[in-house]
Each structure stands twice: as structure tokens, then as C-alpha cells.
Amino acid sequence: YDITEEEALKVLLSAKTKAEEMDxxxxxxxxxxxANLKAFIRMDASYLGxxxxxxxxAKTARYFNIDTGKLGEMTQPGGIIYNIELSNGxxxxxxxxxPIKNKDNVIIGAIGISGGTIEQDRAIAIAAAQSILEL
Amino acid sequence: YDITEEEALKVLLSAKTKAEEMDxxxxxxxxxxxANLKAFIRMDASYLGxxxxxxxxAKTARYFNIDTGKLGEMTQPGGIIYNIELSNGxxxxxxxxxPIKNKDNVIIGAIGISGGTIEQDRAIAIAAAQSILEL
Amino acid sequence: YDITEEEALKVLLSAKTKAEEMDxxxxxxxxxxxANLKAFIRMDASYLGxxxxxxxxAKTARYFNIDTGKLGEMTQPGGIIYNIELSNGxxxxxxxxxPIKNKDNVIIGAIGISGGTIEQDRAIAIAAAQSILEL
Amino acid sequence: YDITEEEALKVLLSAKTKAEEMDxxxxxxxxxxxANLKAFIRMDASYLGxxxxxxxxAKTARYFNIDTGKLGEMTQPGGIIYNIELSNGxxxxxxxxxPIKNKDNVIIGAIGISGGTIEQDRAIAIAAAQSILEL
Numbered sequence: 001y002d003i004t005e006e007e008a009l010k011v012l013l014s015a016k017t018k019a020e021e022m023d024x025x026x027x028x029x030x031x032x033x034x035a036n037l038k039a040f041i042r043m044d045a046s047y048l049g050x051x052x053x054x055x056x057x058a059k060t061a062r063y064f065n066i067d068t069g070k071l072g073e074m075t076q077p078g079g080i081i082y083n084i085e086l087s088n089g090x091x092x093x094x095x096x097x098x099p100i101k102n103k104d105n106v107i108i109g110a111i112g113i114s115g116g117t118i119e120q121d122r123a124i125a126i127a128a129a130q131s132i133l134e135l
Numbered sequence: 136y137d138i139t140e141e142e143a144l145k146v147l148l149s150a151k152t153k154a155e156e157m158d159x160x161x162x163x164x165x166x167x168x169x170a171n172l173k174a175f176i177r178m179d180a181s182y183l184g185x186x187x188x189x190x191x192x193a194k195t196a197r198y199f200n201i202d203t204g205k206l207g208e209m210t211q212p213g214g215i216i217y218n219i220e221l222s223n224g225x226x227x228x229x230x231x232x233x234p235i236k237n238k239d240n241v242i243i244g245a246i247g248i249s250g251g252t253i254e255q256d257r258a259i260a261i262a263a264a265q266s267i268l269e270l
Numbered sequence: 271y272d273i274t275e276e277e278a279l280k281v282l283l284s285a286k287t288k289a290e291e292m293d294x295x296x297x298x299x300x301x302x303x304x305a306n307l308k309a310f311i312r313m314d315a316s317y318l319g320x321x322x323x324x325x326x327x328a329k330t331a332r333y334f335n336i337d338t339g340k341l342g343e344m345t346q347p348g349g350i351i352y353n354i355e356l357s358n359g360x361x362x363x364x365x366x367x368x369p370i371k372n373k374d375n376v377i378i379g380a381i382g383i384s385g386g387t388i389e390q391d392r393a394i395a396i397a398a399a400q401s402i403l404e405l
Numbered sequence: 406y407d408i409t410e411e412e413a414l415k416v417l418l419s420a421k422t423k424a425e426e427m428d429x430x431x432x433x434x435x436x437x438x439x440a441n442l443k444a445f446i447r448m449d450a451s452y453l454g455x456x457x458x459x460x461x462x463a464k465t466a467r468y469f470n471i472d473t474g475k476l477g478e479m480t481q482p483g484g485i486i487y488n489i490e491l492s493n494g495x496x497x498x499x500x501x502x503x504p505i506k507n508k509d510n511v512i513i514g515a516i517g518i519s520g521g522t523i524e525q526d527r528a529i530a531i532a533a534a535q536s537i538l539e540l
Binding site for chain 1 (some may be wrong): 335
Binding site (some may be wrong): 001004005008009016022032034036037038039041042043044051126 | 139140143144151162167169171172173174176177179183186213
């Protein structure tokens with residue numbers, strides 16, 4: 001099971017639509033089941049530094065099959081996996097990355113959003129990940 | 136002058152359509168005028184190794200405002216800029232990368248295609264770069 | 271909108287003059303709107319390690335359009351974007367990096383200062399960024 | 406013996422003046438005796454990819470105390486130091502990089518020029534390196 005090109009485009013454009021509705025400028029990254037980049041778009045005037053953050057959020061979400069914000073709770077000083085961010089070429093462990101699941105609840109990829117507040121990024125990621133169920 | 140999100144999506148989808156017509160599986164990358172990633176899509180079953188090659192082709196095309204294949208003619212052993220590929224974190228200097236120009240012939244970004252033969256990659260890049268003039 | 275060579279030189283030399291007045295030895299980096307290096311100077315006997323820090327401060331300021339010190343307040347343990355420094359090849363999130371704006375308040379580049387205390391670095395960056403308005 | 410800030414600025418501005426006279430758009434990098442970046446300027450509309458090439462030319466010239474074009478003659482297939490470009494994080498071994506010597510013929514740094522033809526880059530580097538003798 002792996003996200004298809006059409007599904008990735010659907011997720012990408014759903015995130016874009018959601019971000020426009022919320023009036024937030026973001027970078028949107030989608031990875032496949034292998035954590036490899038599948039689709040990406042950067043909204044005009046969004047942060048340049050968010051290109052890499054969005055991609056790393058999506059990869060992180062798939063590397064550990066987790067909401068990146070949940071992972072971040074475990075990586076703080078004193079946390080059980082403190083500084084795991086230093087692995088895998090750099091992880092991002094605050095909200096905005098989510099696994100993408102199909103109708104059978106199987107993880108087929110991941111999405112990463114960066115550019116808004118962490119709450120906005122997470123809301124866009126949730127809406128986009130769910131949009132795949134409409135296909 | 137910088138490529139917009141809508142222009143980048145137009146180029147991306149034009150490349151995808153062209154690749155489908157030619158029955159080739161490719162990765163498609165678009166950068167902005169600052170050589171930063173703007174849009175990306177990977178066709179199903181295309182090479183995983185082409186993700187980075189497509190992005191590096193687009194960056195190389197913008198770094199030197201040139202068809203990457205033309206650059207490659209100058210980087211061969213005995214060539215005037217032999218081994219320039221070792222700069223900028225790795226350049227790709229065979230065909231498939233092209234600057235994207237607007238109607239006034241100003242470079243606003245670049246496209247990189249990887250996954251087919253170099254002739255196929257280049258043909259897709261040309262068609263996609265020209266599609267922006269239809270907007 | 272992008273910083274010009276003359277504007278970059280003006281910012282560079284203003285930073286140098288300010289640093290000399292304050293009797294501080296610093297490295298000074300200026301990036302353009304695309305976060306690419308535009309100008310750089312290292313004062314004699316300033317820290318060698320500050321070359322990269324100054325460049326990364328300028329890039330960080332442009333990546334997120336922010337005073338790097340303000341960014342650092344959000345990246346501490348427990349902060350909303352903890353460990354974002356691991357993205358983009360390494361960010362610097364303590365004071366000394368600032369966006370550069372033109373007379374119309376549009377961001378056209380960024381400056382990074384490293385070598386003094388963080389208060390000194392920031393004061394030099396502020397003076398240099400404002401000097402562009404005198405042109 | 407090490408190049409001073411004033412000497413580096415003199416070399417930088419001499420290269421800029423020479424490039425303007427020749428009507429070529431280049432990136433100009435100066436390193437110190439330790440092969441560390443000392444000064445840099447990028448002319449408007451010059452190649453983005455030349456930032457790294459100019460810096461690597463200057464570093465290469467100081468790493469081996471040689472005209473980078475001369476080094477390139479030895480790095481071709483069959484050459485005595487074939488593929489040495491892969492060392493030191495990437496060398497550039499075509500013309501445009503030169504050691505900078507003081508009046509006593511001691512090497513105090515290096516200059517790298519990138520953006521024109523290799524002949525133009527080399528001519529600008531020669532003029533700039535010699536300008537230091539006028540101080």
C-alpha cells in the first residue's frame with residue numbers, strides 16, 4: 001500500500017484550499033510510504049525556511065507513524081527520547097506532521113505543513129490527511 | 136520577478152500531462168527565481184533516485200541560467216569547467232533541467248525532470264517550461 | 271524586490287563602522303531576498319567560527335522573516351518550535367540576525383552579525399539594517 | 406602574514422571595478438591565509454551558482470598555493486592527481502582562483518572569481534590580486 005500520485009495531489013490541493021480559507025501562507029509536503037518526497041508546493045510569500053521544515057515534518061511523521069507534536073512531547077529535556085531530532089538527517093518534532101491513512105486505516109504516506117502557527121499547521125494537516133477518504 | 140504558486144502548478148501539471156502522453160515515468164521539480172524548491176510531484180513507480188536528480192537539475196538550471204545538457208558539454212574531461220558538479224552541494228549536468236522564462240523573457244524559476252531517457256526528460260522540460268506562456 | 275549590490279555594500283560598511291565605534295570584532299554577512307549570500311566581510315582577529323554563524327544568522331532571519339533572537343525564544347525546551355535549529359542545514363536562533371527592509375517596508379534581504387556579545391551583535395545588525403534607508 | 410580587512414576590501418572592490426570595465430557579472434570571494442572566507446560580494450544578476458564556485462576557487466587556490474587553472478591541468482583523467490576535486494569538501498580546478506601575495510611575495514590569502522568565461526574570470530582575478538601592491 002502506497003499513496004498514489006493522484007492521492008498526493010488531492011492531499012496537496014486540499015491543504016492549499018484549507019490554508020487559503022484560514023488565510024495562512026504555508027509550505028506543503030507529502031511523502032509516500034517509504035518516507036520519500038512525493039509532492040510539494042510552496043504558497044507565494046510563505047517562509048523560505050519552511051520548505052525544509054515541511055518536508056522534515058512529513059518524513060518524521062512517517063518515520064515513526066506519529067503526529068509530530070506527540071513525538072515532541074517525548075523529546076524534551078528529561079524526555080524518554082531526548083534529542084532524537086539529531087537522527088535521520090534532522091527531525092522536526094512540533095505539530096504539523098501527520099501520517100496519511102487510507103480507508104482501511106493503513107498508513108500510506110505522510111503530510112507536513114509549515115508556515116503558520118503550530119495550531120494552524122496542524123489543523124491544515126488534519127484536514128488534508130482526511131481529504132484522501134473522499135476519493 | 137518570481138514564479139507564482141499558480142504558475143508552478145501549471146508547469147508541474149503540464150509536465151505530468153506530457154510525460155503521460157509519452158508514457159514515461161518521471162519526477163518533476165520546479166524552483167523559484169532564488170533556486171528554492173517551489174513545487175514537486177513524483178509519478179507512481181518512477182525512480183526513487185530521481186527525486187534528488189530532478190531537484191538538482193532544476194537548481195542547476197537556475198544557478199547558471201542554462202539548459203543542464205548544455206552545461207554538461209562544458210564539464211567533460213578537458214572541458215572548460217570540468218568537475219563543476221562538485222560545487223553547490225552537487226550539480227546535475229545532463230539534459231532535463233531548464234530555466235523557466237515569462238512572456239518578457241525574464242527567468243522566473245526553473246524546472247527539472249528525471250526518470251526517462253535524457254532526451255525524454257528534456258522534451259518534457261521544454262513542453263512544461265513553455266506552458267507558462269499560455270497562462 | 272531584492273537587495274542590490276550597492277545596498278549590500280552600504281549595509282556591510284555601516285555594520286563595520288558601527289562595530290569599530292563599539293570596539294567589537296565581528297563577521298558580517300548579507301543575504302538577498304532568496305536567502306543566498308550577497309556580501310560578507312570579516313574583521314581582523316574576529317572569531318573564525320563566526321564566519322558560519324554570521325551567514326547562518328542572516329539566512330535564518332530571511333528564512334523566517336524574523337529577528338533571530340525572537341525566534342530563539344520559541345525554540346527553547348518546552349517552546350512551540352523546539353529544535354527547529356536542526357532544519358535547513360542548521361539555523362542560528364540567538365540575536366544578531368535581522369531582515370533588511372526597504373523604504374516601503376518590504377523585506378529585500380537579511381543581515382547576520384557574529385563575534386561580539388549577543389547584545390552587541392544585535393545592536394550592530396539594527397544599525398546596519400537601518401542604514402539602507404539613507405540611500 | 407595574513408591579509409587584512411582593508412586589503413581584502415581593496416581586492417574585492419578592484420575586482421568589482423575590473424568586472425564592470427569588462428562588462429561581466431561575477432561573484433567575488435577573498436580568503437585569508439588560513440583559507441577561511443574573508444570577504445565576498447555578488448554583482449546583481451550574476452549567477453547564483455557562482456557563489457559557491459567563487460568561494461571554492463579561492464579556497465582551492467590557497468589550499469595548494471596555485472592558479473586553479475594550472476591545478477586543473479593535473480586533475481584530468483590520466484592526470485597525476487585525477488579527481489582531487491573530491492577532497493576538501495569540493496575543489497574547483499578551472500581558471501578564476503589565484504593566491505594573493507604581498508610586496509615580499511608571501512602568500513597572504515586568495516581570490517576566486519566566477520560568473521564570466523574562464524578567461525574573463527582569470528583576468529579579473531589577476532587584476533584584483535595585483536591591486537594589493539598599490540596599497
